[in-house]
Amino acid sequence: MRLINGFIHIFSESIVSMIPSKAFGKRLVVFIFSFFLFSVFNNIKAADIPAGKALFMSKCASCHQVLKKATGPALAGLEDRHTWADHKELLAWINNPAAYMAKDPYTQGLLAEYGSMMTGFADITLVDVDNIVAYINDAATAKSPVVGVVDDGAPKTNNNAIIFGVISLILAIIALIMMQVNSNLKKMSDDAEGISRPDPVPAYKNKVYITMVSLLFFAIAGYSFSKAAIGLGRQKDYEPEQPIYYSHKVHAGINQISCLYCHGNAWESKHAAIPSVNVCMNCHKAVQEYAKGPKLYNKDGDEINGTAEIAKLYKYAGFDPNKPNEWDPSKAKPIEWIKIHNLPDHVYFNHSQHIRAGKVQCQSCHGEITAMDEVKQVSELSMGWCINCHRETKIDFNYSDSTGNKFYSIYERFHNDIKNNKMDSVTVKDIGGLECQKCHY
Amino acid sequence: MKKIWIITGCLAMIAVLVGCDKTRRDAGSVYMPDMTYSRAYETYSSTEDLSKNGINYTARPVEGTIARGDEFAYTLKNDATGYVQSASVKSPLDAAKVDMTEAERLYLVNCAICHGAKLDGNGPLWKGGDGPYPAAPKNLVSDELKNMTEGTMFHSLTYGKNLMGSYASQLSTVQRWEVIAYIKMKQGGAKAATTTAAADSTATTMTN
Numbered sequence: 253m254r255l256i257n258g259f260i261h262i263f264s265e266s267i268v269s270m271i272p273s274k275a276f277g278k279r280l281v282v283f284i285f286s287f288f289l290f291s292v293f294n295n296i297k298a299a300d301i302p303a304g305k306a307l308f309m310s311k312c313a314s315c316h317q318v319l320k321k322a323t324g325p326a327l328a329g330l331e332d333r334h335t336w337a338d339h340k341e342l343l344a345w346i347n348n349p350a351a352y353m354a355k356d357p358y359t360q361g362l363l364a365e366y367g368s369m370m371t372g373f374a375d376i377t378l379v380d381v382d383n384i385v386a387y388i389n390d391a392a393t394a395k396s397p398v399v400g401v402v403d404d405g406a407p408k409t410n411n412n413a414i415i416f417g418v419i420s421l422i423l424a425i426i427a428l429i430m431m432q433v434n435s436n437l438k439k440m441s442d443d444a445e446g447i448s449r450p451d452p453v454p455a456y457k458n459k460v461y462i463t464m465v466s467l468l469f470f471a472i473a474g475y476s477f478s479k480a481a482i483g484l485g486r487q488k489d490y491e492p493e494q495p496i497y498y499s500h501k502v503h504a505g506i507n508q509i510s511c512l513y514c515h516g517n518a519w520e521s522k523h524a525a526i527p528s529v530n531v532c533m534n535c536h537k538a539v540q541e542y543a544k545g546p547k548l549y550n551k552d553g554d555e556i557n558g559t560a561e562i563a564k565l566y567k568y569a570g571f572d573p574n575k576p577n578e579w580d581p582s583k584a585k586p587i588e589w590i591k592i593h594n595l596p597d598h599v600y601f602n603h604s605q606h607i608r609a610g611k612v613q614c615q616s617c618h619g620e621i622t623a624m625d626e627v628k629q630v631s632e633l634s635m636g637w638c639i640n641c642h643r644e645t646k647i648d649f650n651y652s653d654s655t656g657n658k659f660y661s662i663y664e665r666f667h668n669d670i671k672n673n674k675m676d677s678v679t680v681k682d683i684g685g686l687e688c689q690k691c692h693y
Numbered sequence: 694m695k696k697i698w699i700i701t702g703c704l705a706m707i708a709v710l711v712g713c714d715k716t717r718r719d720a721g722s723v724y725m726p727d728m729t730y731s732r733a734y735e736t737y738s739s740t741e742d743l744s745k746n747g748i749n750y751t752a753r754p755v756e757g758t759i760a761r762g763d764e765f766a767y768t769l770k771n772d773a774t775g776y777v778q779s780a781s782v783k784s785p786l787d788a789a790k791v792d793m794t795e796a797e798r799l800y801l802v803n804c805a806i807c808h809g810a811k812l813d814g815n816g817p818l819w820k821g822g823d824g825p826y827p828a829a830p831k832n833l834v835s836d837e838l839k840n841m842t843e844g845t846m847f848h849s850l851t852y853g854k855n856l857m858g859s860y861a862s863q864l865s866t867v868q869r870w871e872v873i874a875y876i877k878m879k880q881g882g883a884k885a886a887t888t889t890a891a892a893d894s895t896a897t898t899m900t901n
Contacts, residue, residue, distance in 0.1 A: 294790055309821070309822055309829055312828045313822070313829035314828055314830070314831060314855065314856075315828070315855055316792055317827050317857075320827065320857060322827070323828070323855040323856055324769045329760070336849060351709060364898065395696050408801055414707070415706075417702075417706075418707060421703055421706070425699060425703075439770070471853075476813070479730045483721070483722070484722060484723065484724055485721070485722070485723040485724050485729065487717075487721060489715075489717040490717050490719075490720055490721075491716055491717055491718065492718055492720070493718060507806075507817055507818055507824070507825060508806070508817040509806050509818075510801070510806065512802045512804075513802055513803060513863075516802065516803075516863055522736075523736050523737075524739065525736075528862060529862065530859065530862055531858075531862065533858055534858035534860075535826065537856055537858060538826055538827050539818075539825050539827065539830050540827075542825075543825075544823075544824075544825050545825070546841065550718045550877060562900070576856075581859070593739070594720070596728060596729040597729055597730060597731040597732075598729070628725070649762045657749070
């Protein structure tokens, strides 16, 4: 192709020197022609890579990655290894690995290293191999994937309270100034009219002022004292720093992992269990770096290195990313996550009762978990909060319909009342949701 | 002079309000600790002090324990021989009686994240190569997986296969068989095809 381009270039040069008068027109024609040729050749070569990518994704990507070891070796630079520069050799291996390996010590070594034999693909042709290798070479030299739309995710503070405070302060100052001006004016007019009045009592001796200030003081002090007393033992907004910066937003939000994938016990037991390390490793055996998600920030606004956080997990798991096949899950150490939602021991709460029988969504109590990087307690988890929900929540009583919850079929009277239009809905309160012993025993 | 004091006071109050870090890192105190913290050992409470007091405790059930309502434990070993032998293992469940709503729920929670809600190997973690997962999950409705016996699937679910981890900790024996029944149902329930293909599927799985 380079030859052809060069030839066309020389050709055009010679035409230009031969016929100087029509040089411009000729030149233009020849250049257009040469560009056309160039683009055609370029397109033929570029067409290899997408086809190779499609093949790689459907046939190879389950076990091979370009840059990293996975179930099988990393494929970048494979033409420098063994005799793979000869694509016919590579084809023979891909078409029938068992037969190829029988007479080849190099691939026997690979089997020993990776522990499982490659699946054969008899339908792959030599052209396919060329395309796949072209894709691998292209992907190996390409820069690391450009991170797409990045929202900065930096913590934003809600300034409403501050603004209101400032406004009321300014208003108070203006009112004070006005009062001062008023009394001065009055004094001036009194002086002008010759009326003599006693000197005004200074503010700190004025009984009205003292009463007002002390009343205000008692109101504020009483309010903050009772608020602190009520808040004692409650942990709303509690947001402890966890041993690993685990972002629920990335996992449950962006990557749409079901809550129950990790907290499956919430369906079956009192507790929404914390996943053991092997559950993390189901994905993180392969997902070894954080590259495609938005940037993460901690509360001080410093950027979090996601890949370094995954490395922390590997430390707990005892996993060496360079030797993925040698990992022994039984040697993993538990990660000591800090429990955020604590209930006192004198109250009973059961997850399965709420999410399975009651069909309550996780987000109803835990807030918008899918938007939280670090999780904080959104709900109060106070008794008033529980009771309020029990009073207001209508239960899915329609058991005769197939979507209804069969559990409630025992409440015959309510069913009859609904049928006879005596009541239109049943709340948790009606089936004993306010009884002390349901939660305290 | 008075005004300067007022202005400095205002500025100081604003500084205090703005300067407060709103993140609550501290859990706070409680009224009555003996009513708040359980005396009994709750889930996830540390059992370290038990062994210090000479009490022998392990949270692990004895090997071979079968949970109430669960099936017998799976005995084939996690090696090449076990994998080949697993091809002949049959599900203890009657496929017709499996609660497919529950099986679908289990599939969507545990498997669909990689293998896709349509079982096409294109779940949200892979997204045709755009997701964070670097390896392509298997297409469960491909011929290769249609020909795979339920026993081999169970073996892979129990011990993990290639990059897929073991799901024995997330799904009980019965739940694993339920998920497999669901996958087989979605593959077209081609009972005849699977049994005739069983012979050559053992041949192909050996090379895996």
